[in-house]
Amino acid sequence: MMKVKRILLICFLTVLFFGNDRLSAQNRVLNDGVVRILAIGNSFSEDAIEQNLYELAQAGKKKIVIGNLYIGGAPLSLHVKNAKGDLAAYRYRKIALDGQMSEKLNEKLSDALLDEPWDYISFQQASPLSGDYNSYAKDLPLLYDYVTKHVEFPETKYILHQTWAYQNGSTHEGFVKYNRSQENMYRAIVNTSKEVFNWGNFDLLIPCGTAIQNARSSFVGDNFTRDGYHLNLNYGRFVAACTWYESLFKEPIIENTFLPLKVSYIEGQIAKQAAHKALSSPYEITVLKDFQLMN
Numbered sequence: 001m002m003k004v005k006r007i008l009l010i011c012f013l014t015v016l017f018f019g020n021d022r023l024s025a026q027n028r029v030l031n032d033g034v035v036r037i038l039a040i041g042n043s044f045s046e047d048a049i050e051q052n053l054y055e056l057a058q059a060g061k062k063k064i065v066i067g068n069l070y071i072g073g074a075p076l077s078l079h080v081k082n083a084k085g086d087l088a089a090y091r092y093r094k095i096a097l098d099g100q101m102s103e104k105l106n107e108k109l110s111d112a113l114l115d116e117p118w119d120y121i122s123f124q125q126a127s128p129l130s131g132d133y134n135s136y137a138k139d140l141p142l143l144y145d146y147v148t149k150h151v152e153f154p155e156t157k158y159i160l161h162q163t164w165a166y167q168n169g170s171t172h173e174g175f176v177k178y179n180r181s182q183e184n185m186y187r188a189i190v191n192t193s194k195e196v197f198n199w200g201n202f203d204l205l206i207p208c209g210t211a212i213q214n215a216r217s218s219f220v221g222d223n224f225t226r227d228g229y230h231l232n233l234n235y236g237r238f239v240a241a242c243t244w245y246e247s248l249f250k251e252p253i254i255e256n257t258f259l260p261l262k263v264s265y266i267e268g269q270i271a272k273q274a275a276h277k278a279l280s281s282p283y284e285i286t287v288l289k290d291f292q293l294m295n
Contacts, residue, residue, distance in 0.1 A: 036067070075139070076139035206243055274288060
């Protein structure tokens with residue numbers, strides 16, 4: 001009996017020692033000064049985080065790793081299906097600490113969740129459903145539950161990515177849902193994102209939808225997309241990246257010096273102001289009065 005007690009005591013102490021050591025190792029990894037973000041998304045996450053965000057972080061002397069689990073047009077319901085079936089369905093793109101992008105085809109969600117000690121994991125709905133609260137209520141809790149049970153670190157935080165309304169005149173079939181009105185779509189998006197964020201499951205709301213709408217109030221007008229719904233490759237994408245930067249790092253984007261080569265100084269100022277104002281008022285448009293055409 002004494003021998004058994006000694007063995008149990010040794011086992012207990014071993015688990016205690018190595019368990020604490022493992023927790024310490026996790027904390028060291030998560031506190032190494034690198035911000036690691038993973039988006040479970042589609043082409044709208046591609047628009048938002050695969051260009052400019054790394055460079056903004058670099059200019060702000062931040063270390064960042066950016067992952068994007070990409071399926072074009074993927075709604076939350078498809079991500080749930082992939083999770084339940086553990087399907088190798090994703091193009092997994094990652095921008096490493098050195099700024100180099102890699103892509104792995106046929107990646108599983110379960111594997112990507114363990115690829116890095118993610119500080120943040122982002123969720124978003126497909127753009128036609130981005131203003132449909134019921135579509136979030138049906139599928140997001142299932143996906144959220146799966147992710148939180150499969151991440152390695154309890155310190156991981158969660159993001160709700162608020163996407164943007166289509167350009168007026170867009171031919172996207174999903175625009176019919178909003179009577180082909182940008183105003184209707186934007187209002188549905190912000191109302192839905194507000195309700196979903198208020199569930200309390202998310203640490204950050206990234207208000208790209210409002211940032212783009214703010215930018216549209218400038219003299220550039222309703223020209224922030226390249227096809228009626230995907231962002232303009234230059235100043236459109238820069239608005240979204242600026243919004244992500246200020247959301248993640250809690251630093252005014254207007255103080256960041258980075259400007260993409262194909263974005264003019266004034267376009268860059270519009271982008272930064274639009275993003276900054278969206279962080280202050282994520283559910284309401286702020287007209288950029290300093291960037292109006294003179295009569």
